[in-house]
Amino acid sequence: MLAYGDRRTSSYxxxxxxxxxxxKREPEALSVKTxxxxxxxxxxxxxxxxxxxxxxYQQQLKEGKGDDxxxxxxxxxxFRQVLSLCEYRELLDNELAAQIYPPDAIERARQYLDGIPxxxxxxxxxxxxxxxxxxxxxGIEARDGHPCDIDNLxxxxxxxxxxxxCMKSLLRNEHDCILCPIPQYPLYSxxxxxxxxxxxxYYLEESEGWQTTLDNLRVQVGTARRQGKQVRAMVVIxxxxxxxxxxDRDNQxxxxxxxxxxxxxxxxxxxxxxxIYAEGKSFVSFKKVLMEMGDDCTTSVPLVSMNxxxxxxFGECGRRGGYFECINFPKEVKDQLYKLSSISxxxxxxxxxxxxxxxxxxxPGEPSYELFAKERDDILSSLKRRxxxxxxxxxxxxxxxxxxxxxxxxxxxRLTIPPAAVxxxxxxxxxxxxxxxxxxxxxxxxxxxxxxxxxxxxxxxxVRTTILPPESDMQAVSDKFAEFHKxxxxxxxxxxxxK
Amino acid sequence: MLAYGDRRTSSYxxxxxxxxxxxKREPEALSVKTxxxxxxxxxxxxxxxxxxxxxxYQQQLKEGKGDDxxxxxxxxxxFRQVLSLCEYRELLDNELAAQIYPPDAIERARQYLDGIPxxxxxxxxxxxxxxxxxxxxxGIEARDGHPCDIDNLxxxxxxxxxxxxCMKSLLRNEHDCILCPIPQYPLYSxxxxxxxxxxxxYYLEESEGWQTTLDNLRVQVGTARRQGKQVRAMVVIxxxxxxxxxxDRDNQxxxxxxxxxxxxxxxxxxxxxxxIYAEGKSFVSFKKVLMEMGDDCTTSVPLVSMNxxxxxxFGECGRRGGYFECINFPKEVKDQLYKLSSISxxxxxxxxxxxxxxxxxxxPGEPSYELFAKERDDILSSLKRRxxxxxxxxxxxxxxxxxxxxxxxxxxxRLTIPPAAVxxxxxxxxxxxxxxxxxxxxxxxxxxxxxxxxxxxxxxxxVRTTILPPESDMQAVSDKFAEFHKxxxxxxxxxxxxK
Numbered sequence: 001m002l003a004y005g006d007r008r009t010s011s012y013x014x015x016x017x018x019x020x021x022x023x024k025r026e027p028e029a030l031s032v033k034t035x036x037x038x039x040x041x042x043x044x045x046x047x048x049x050x051x052x053x054x055x056x057y058q059q060q061l062k063e064g065k066g067d068d069x070x071x072x073x074x075x076x077x078x079f080r081q082v083l084s085l086c087e088y089r090e091l092l093d094n095e096l097a098a099q100i101y102p103p104d105a106i107e108r109a110r111q112y113l114d115g116i117p118x119x120x121x122x123x124x125x126x127x128x129x130x131x132x133x134x135x136x137x138x139g140i141e142a143r144d145g146h147p148c149d150i151d152n153l154x155x156x157x158x159x160x161x162x163x164x165x166c167m168k169s170l171l172r173n174e175h176d177c178i179l180c181p182i183p184q185y186p187l188y189s190x191x192x193x194x195x196x197x198x199x200x201x202y203y204l205e206e207s208e209g210w211q212t213t214l215d216n217l218r219v220q221v222g223t224a225r226r227q228g229k230q231v232r233a234m235v236v237i238x239x240x241x242x243x244x245x246x247x248d249r250d251n252q253x254x255x256x257x258x259x260x261x262x263x264x265x266x267x268x269x270x271x272x273x274x275x276i277y278a279e280g281k282s283f284v285s286f287k288k289v290l291m292e293m294g295d296d297c298t299t300s301v302p303l304v305s306m307n308x309x310x311x312x313x314f315g316e317c318g319r320r321g322g323y324f325e326c327i328n329f330p331k332e333v334k335d336q337l338y339k340l341s342s343i344s345x346x347x348x349x350x351x352x353x354x355x356x357x358x359x360x361x362x363x364p365g366e367p368s369y370e371l372f373a374k375e376r377d378d379i380l381s382s383l384k385r386r387x388x389x390x391x392x393x394x395x396x397x398x399x400x401x402x403x404x405x406x407x408x409x410x411x412x413x414r415l416t417i418p419p420a421a422v423x424x425x426x427x428x429x430x431x432x433x434x435x436x437x438x439x440x441x442x443x444x445x446x447x448x449x450x451x452x453x454x455x456x457x458x459x460x461x462x463v464r465t466t467i468l469p470p471e472s473d474m475q476a477v478s479d480k481f482a483e484f485h486k487x488x489x490x491x492x493x494x495x496x497x498x499k
Numbered sequence: 500m501l502a503y504g505d506r507r508t509s510s511y512x513x514x515x516x517x518x519x520x521x522x523k524r525e526p527e528a529l530s531v532k533t534x535x536x537x538x539x540x541x542x543x544x545x546x547x548x549x550x551x552x553x554x555x556y557q558q559q560l561k562e563g564k565g566d567d568x569x570x571x572x573x574x575x576x577x578f579r580q581v582l583s584l585c586e587y588r589e590l591l592d593n594e595l596a597a598q599i600y601p602p603d604a605i606e607r608a609r610q611y612l613d614g615i616p617x618x619x620x621x622x623x624x625x626x627x628x629x630x631x632x633x634x635x636x637x638g639i640e641a642r643d644g645h646p647c648d649i650d651n652l653x654x655x656x657x658x659x660x661x662x663x664x665c666m667k668s669l670l671r672n673e674h675d676c677i678l679c680p681i682p683q684y685p686l687y688s689x690x691x692x693x694x695x696x697x698x699x700x701y702y703l704e705e706s707e708g709w710q711t712t713l714d715n716l717r718v719q720v721g722t723a724r725r726q727g728k729q730v731r732a733m734v735v736i737x738x739x740x741x742x743x744x745x746x747d748r749d750n751q752x753x754x755x756x757x758x759x760x761x762x763x764x765x766x767x768x769x770x771x772x773x774x775i776y777a778e779g780k781s782f783v784s785f786k787k788v789l790m791e792m793g794d795d796c797t798t799s800v801p802l803v804s805m806n807x808x809x810x811x812x813f814g815e816c817g818r819r820g821g822y823f824e825c826i827n828f829p830k831e832v833k834d835q836l837y838k839l840s841s842i843s844x845x846x847x848x849x850x851x852x853x854x855x856x857x858x859x860x861x862x863p864g865e866p867s868y869e870l871f872a873k874e875r876d877d878i879l880s881s882l883k884r885r886x887x888x889x890x891x892x893x894x895x896x897x898x899x900x901x902x903x904x905x906x907x908x909x910x911x912x913r914l915t916i917p918p919a920a921v922x923x924x925x926x927x928x929x930x931x932x933x934x935x936x937x938x939x940x941x942x943x944x945x946x947x948x949x950x951x952x953x954x955x956x957x958x959x960x961x962v963r964t965t966i967l968p969p970e971s972d973m974q975a976v977s978d979k980f981a982e983f984h985k986x987x988x989x990x991x992x993x994x995x996x997x998k
Contacts, residue, residue, distance in 0.1 A: 026729060029762040030801040032831040034731075036671045036694075039835055044842050075620050080587045087849075088583035096595045121574050121815045157656055157819070160843055168693065172535045190842050194667065195535075230525060232533075263528040302529040316620045320656070320847040332531040336538055343543050343689050344659055348819040348847045350586075350619075 042193040043453070044186050053438070054447045073468075076314050076375050078105060078368040079357045083350055085109035086120050102367045112353055120349040126342040128155025128323070129349070132356040136323055139359025143273075144288040152326045152334070154341055155352045158317075159271050159308040162324035163191050165340045166267055166304060169333075170232040171197030177224050179217065179234040179264065183412060183454035183462070185241045200224050200231060203457055206414065209403050210245035212236070214254060221262055233265035234258070239272040239283070239407030242454050242464035244387075246281040246406040252289045256297050265302045271322075274312040277384040278406035287327055303327040309354045311409065313379040316358075321351025383409070386467040386474055393478040397485050409468055412451065415461045420495030421488070433461040439488065444480045541692040542952070543685050552937070553946040572967075575813050575874050577604055577867040578856045582849055584608035585619050601866045611852055619848040625841040627654025627822070628848070631855040635822055638858025642772075643787040651825045651833070653840055654851045657816075658770050658807040661823035662690050664839045665766055665803060668832075669731040670696030676723050678716065678733040678763070682911060682953035682961070684740045699723050699730060702956055705913065708902050709744035711735070713753060720761055732764035733757070738771040738782070738906030741953050741963035743886075745780040745905040751788045755796050764801045770821070773811040776883040777905035786826055802826040808853045810908065812878040815857075820850025882908070885966040885973055892977040896984050908967060911950065914960045919994030920987070932960040938987065943979045 026034050081101050084091075086109050091097040098106065113119055115131025127133065133155060137148040156162055170176065171192065177200040180188045184201075192199045202217045204210040221231050236255055238247045247255075259266045268286040276283050287305050290298055306324045310317035326334060341347075361376075362368040387405035394402035399416035417432045425432040433450035440446055440463075451462025469477050525533050580600050583590075585608050590596040597605065612618055614630025626632065632654060636647040655661055669675065670691065676699040679687045683700075691698045701716045703709040720730050735754055737746045746754075758765045767785040775782050786804050789797055805823045809816035825833060840846075860875075861868040886904035893901035898915035916931045924931040932949035939945050939962075950961025968976050 026731075026762060029758070029799075030764050030827075030832055031829055032835060034671075035668045035832065035835060039668050039839065042838065042842070044838055075618070084583045084587035084590070087586055088579045091583070091599070094599060096599050100590070100593060100595050118817060119574070120817055122817045124817060157847065158844065169534045169538050172533075187842065194842070232525075259528070263525060265529050300528075318617060318619055318621045318623060318845060318848040320845075328529075330530055333529055333534065336531060336534060339541065339543055340538065343541070343686065343693070345657065346817060346819075348656065348850060349817040350849050351847060 038194055038196050042190045044190045054441055073315055073379060074375070075316065076361075076372060078102075078362055078372050079314060079316070079354060081105035081368075082108045082112070082357060083353060086112060086350070086353055089113060089119060104362060104367045108357075112356070116349070120353070122349075124346045124349060124352065126344070126346050127153065127338065128347060128352050128355075132352045135356035135360045140285075140287070140325065144285055144291065146288065146291045148325065152329070154324050154326075154337065155347050155355055156322045156324060156341075157320040157344075157347045157351055158310060159269065159306040159322040159324070160187060161341070161344070161347070162304060162306045162322070163187055163267070163269075165337055166233065166265070167191040167195045167197065168340065169336060170265065171195045174198055175229050177229045177231045178267075179220065179231060180455075181212065181235065181237060181240075183242055183451065183456055184235070185237060185269070186453055188235050189455070197232075198224075198229065200229070201455060202234075204240070204243060204245075206403065206457075206460075209406070210240055210243040210412075211247065211251055212255060214258060217258055231262060231264060233267050235267045235269065236286070237269040238286070239275060241269075241272065241408050242410045242412045242449070242451075242462075244403065244405040244408050244410050244412060246276055246278065246283065249284050249289060252284065252286060253293060256286070256290055256293060256301055256303075260297045260301050265304065268303060268305045270305055271308040271311045272408040273307065274380075275383065275409060276407045277380075277387045278404055281406050283407070287325065290327060300328055302329055304329075307355075309351065309358055312358060313376045313383075314354075314358055316354050319351045319354050320348060321353075321355040322347075323355055382471050383467055386469075386471055387411070389474055389478065390465065390467050393482065397482055398489055400485065405467060409466050410464050411467065412454075412462050412464050414451075415463065417461050418489065418492040418495070421492040424492070431461075433463060436461070436488065437463055440481070440484055443487075444484050446477060446481060446484075537693055537695050541689045543689045553940055572814055572878060573874070574815065575860075575871060577601075577861055577871045578813060578815070578853060580604035580867075581607045581611070581856060582852060585611060585849070585852055588612060588618060603861060603866045607856075611855070615848070619852070621848075623845045623848060623851065625843070625845050626652065626837065627846060627851050627854075631851045634855035634859045639784075639786070639824065643784055643790065645787060645790045647824065651828070653823050653825075653836065654846050654854055655821045655823060655840075656819040656843075656846045656850055657809060658768065658805040658821040658823070659686060660840070660843070660846070661803060661805045661821070662686055662766070662768075664836055665732065665764070666690040666694045666696065667839065668835060669764065670694045673697055674728050676728045676730045677766075678719065678730060680711065680734065680736060680739075680742075682741055682950065682955055683734070684736060684768070685952055687734050688954070696731075697723075697728065699728070700954060703739070703742060703744075705902065705956075705959075708905070709739055709742040709911075710746065710750055711754060713757060716757055730761060730763060732766050733761075734766045734768065735785070736768040737785075738774060740768075740771065740907050741909045741911040741948070741950075741961075743902065743904040743907050743909050743911060745775055745777065745782065748783050748788060751783065751785060752792060755785070755789055755792060755800055755802075759796045759800050764803065767802060767804045769804055770807040770810045771907040772806065773879075774882065774908060775906045776879075776886045777903055780905050782906070786824065789826060799827055801828055803828075806854075808850065808857055811857060812875045812882075813853075813857055815850075815853050818850045818853050819847060820852075820854040821846075822854055881970050882966055885968075885970055886910070888973055888977065889964065889966050892981065896981055897988055899984065904966060908965050909963050910966065911953075911961050911963050913950075914962065916960045917988065917991040917994070920991040922994075923991070930960075932962060935960070935987065936962055939980070939983055942986075943983050945976060945980060945983075 082105050092106060092110055116129045133150040133153050137150050137153055140148040174196060177198045178192050179200045179202055182201040182203050189199050200220055202220050205213050224231055270285060273283045286303055290301060290303055304324050304326050307322060309321035362372045390411045391402045391405055394400045394413040400413050402411055402413035405411050422432045425435040431450060431452040433452050437448045437450045448463040448465045456462050581604050591605060591609055615628045632649040632652050636649050636652055639647040673695060676697045677691050678699045678701055681700040681702050688698050699719055701719050704712050723730055769784060772782045785802055789802055803823050803825050806821060808820035861871045889910045890901045890904055893899045893912040899912050901910055901912035904910050921931045924934040930949060930951040932951050936947045936949045939947060948963040955961050
């Protein structure tokens with residue numbers, strides 16, 4: 001073997017060096033200047049500067065208090081029992097374990113492991129283990145009253161992979177656009193940027209409780225087309241994140257028809273489907289809407305519906321589990337999605353199992369049902385009370401208004417920020433709502449995300465806050481927030497906006 | 500709100516339609532023709548046609564027999580005990596559980612959960628929970644004798660995310676190249692294609708036990724530069740997949756110096772680091788090599804070292820756990836990697852915990868040590884025997900030669916395929932080794948991957964086979980393989996290659 005510095009023939013290498021000496025090489029092996037600039041330009045607000053600072057605080061305080069970290073919430077016992085049994089198969093036939101675990105948890109774990117010979121430690125099919133996909137399909141069928149073919153179903157590590165696969169597949173260059181609601185969950189803006197496409201915004205109407213209106217959609221698509229853009233897909237988040245609205249069925253049908261007319265893929269982010277709080281509101285899946293329209297749309301609008309174990313009453317976000325279902329996708333396109341999923345080999349098995357459990361929880365009459373139902377109802381009714389409290393708190397503050405938190409886990413109140421504060425933020429080259437949220441964190445430890453991270457109509461300012469703090473702390477958190485807000489307003493109110 | 504079909508003003512919409520009518524829209528909302536062609540063109544051989552057919556067979560046979568699915572291997576008891584306890588926190592203080600679980604497993608689970616307030620169900624830091632990253636760092640320090648800063652460490656869902664992050668960040672367009680060994684693990688070719696770059700091959704020398712020689716590297720880089728390409732990084736897989744070699748330390752130093760000279764990032768795929776079988780061979784991490792060179796390289800060559808829980812003696816592949824460590828990465832570049840990891844929120848917690856366990860297993864004197872050491876040694880010594888048996892089997896066959904399986908989990912024997920079989924394959928528009936592997940599957944149920952999926956020198960043919968079948972079945976598998984091979988050779992030998 002040649003050692004380093006040896007040359008095959010010196011004349012050969014001399015020639016090579018002469019030939020190649022004019023080629024410009026990057027001056028450094030690795031610098032941010034020579035990275036893919038789509039990566040550098042992508043932003044992800046929910047894990048941005050404020051989340052990082054909050055994590056640093058948490059590290060100091062050794063206490064958990066963060067966005068999307070529902071620390072007060074105990075997990076659903078039945079789910080954890082099954083998962084614990086699946087981890088350690090020996091427990092299934094252990095007499096002591098039979099005294100710890102209820103029989104239906106043992107039975108369920110046995111059913112899953114029988115269907116997954118390698119257990120939680122072996123790769124499954126890239127779309128997810130068949131026994132678990134069947135359980136998810138059953139849950140979807142029970143929800144919608146329409147069949148679900150497991151061939152259309154992918155289990156995933158959270159809902160994010162579906163978004164990555166779709167963006168990666170649909171976006172060919174910067175002329176390809178994805179219609180996104182504004183405000184939106186920043187996963188969409190981040191992935192569209194990462195994969196080199198263009199986000200085409202459509203503004204939700206705050207004055208109409210964040211419903212979607214068609215006029216804005218039509219104008220945006222028309223403008224984009226005039227600029228030579230191709231509009232590929234439309235993202236709808238229902239219930240809304242960060243906006244908390246639940247779409248009316250009429251509104252959903254309009255959106256499906258719009259996708260039909262404009263030739264768009266409908267990407268339905270339905271991860272908050274069990275988080276509905278407002279009276280008279282209920283979740284209807286886009287699949288159900290599509291299936292029941294009974295016209296051309298039913299058989300032709302491509303729909304991808306996403307779900308997750310991270311939300312709902314279970315909130316198993318650290319486990320990373322989710323699924324997506326494709327409707328009206330050509331087989332060849334599904335083959336490509338299958339290939340993309342196979343490049344990650346398979347989603348993690350405990351996430352897959354948890355997804356199956358959430359879609360097929362204990363049923364009335366089964367030993368674990370009573371406890372399961374109590375845990376579920378306690379959490380959902382508590383979230384409902386918190387949703388009301390959060391809105392009331394914000395509405396009581398000067399210069400703040402908040403739409404009803406109909407669903408999901410967030411409130412997105414609008415702030416009237418005094419001109420002096422806007423000016424002060426501009427002087428720091430920051431957004432006013434960013435400055436507000438950072439001061440809030442520094443003074444109170446309360447973590448929020450500035451509205452600018454989700455997008456908002458120009459000249460308006462918002463913060464996103466969760467309804468997840470422990471209910472026992474909610475009043476104290478509200479009081480602290482209110483006190484901070486009064487101080488913030490007082491500090492800037494009497495300034496005139498110039499230095 | 501406007502209903503569908505309502506118009507803001509008819510003249511406005513008429514105008515819009517006139518203006519936009521010339522814009523060409525895609526004829527279908529979704530078809531493979533209008534997808535990103537990098538997605539369509541990406542290939543992933545280990546989950547290709549043969550794996551799919553094998554999965555179909557498995558479904559029929561209801562038995563496990565597949566590539567990378569070590570079904571005979573019992574998991575490491577201690578790891579599963581800790582994971583099971585972490586899933587169901589109530590067990591930590593349960594008296595019956597104290598009779599099932601050894602005290603050090605309970606203690607370890609308590610330590611982890613104390614450090615992760617939300618447990619396995621809450622998001623952790625995007626780079627992984629601090630308590631777990633510290634454990635991994637300790638394991639790296641014990642392995643190398645050099646400090647590991649947890650700031651340089653990311654826990655991940657398997658080793659793949661590190662590859663995705665690097666390719667996504669480094670590749671700006673098709674002029675950016677990544678040097679990849681050929682044969683290579685197809686994750687590299689797939690991700691380079693997906694992210695729009697170019698794979699620059701360097702051939703491993705089969706006649707030298709698949710070591711790397713510099714002359715080929717130099718020629719390839721020179722040729723690429725002459726064509727205006729930028730070479731960004733070099734992938735090294737050690738121990739090799741699919742080739743099973745363990746690099747000599749001298750060879751590793753050469754490669755580091757080459758990266759220094761050429762300004763490349765060194766991507767070290769070290770997922771088989773505990774799978775070493777050959778006498779006199781041992782694993783030395785590229786980090787250790789780099790740290791101990793003591794020259795410019797030590798402080799300037801950017802290195803990313805990847806590891807995984809999917810391999811080794813634990814083989815927890817379905818759980819999806821891994822880590823990568825960055826050395827000599829500028830802070831600004833690490834910030835970008837952090838952002839990319841944050842877009843996926845966090846790696847799954849059970850994978851993180853398992854990664855920490857594999858890097859910090861029970862120590863001598865602890866209650867679980869004896870069983871742990873026995874389980875580890877049994878598996879590794881069995882794999883070692885299988886590595887020898889597989890090589891001997893292949894060497895005994897006519898027209899087959901196999902390099903020593905020094906490490907990893909694979910053999911990559913070379914086949915001399917008769918001209919008539921090459922011709923028959925060409926007639927089906929297939930690679931000859933693909934046809935060989937498909938016939939092997941159909942006739943024997945043995946799953947292999949054709950060498951063409953990994954890349955091989957033109958005119959040579961290989962198959963990749965694992966050493967993972969249960970040891971008790973190995974002889975029977977070998978016999979079946981040998982019988983098939985003889986039949987295949989006999990069938991084509993006496994044909995002259997033309998119809």
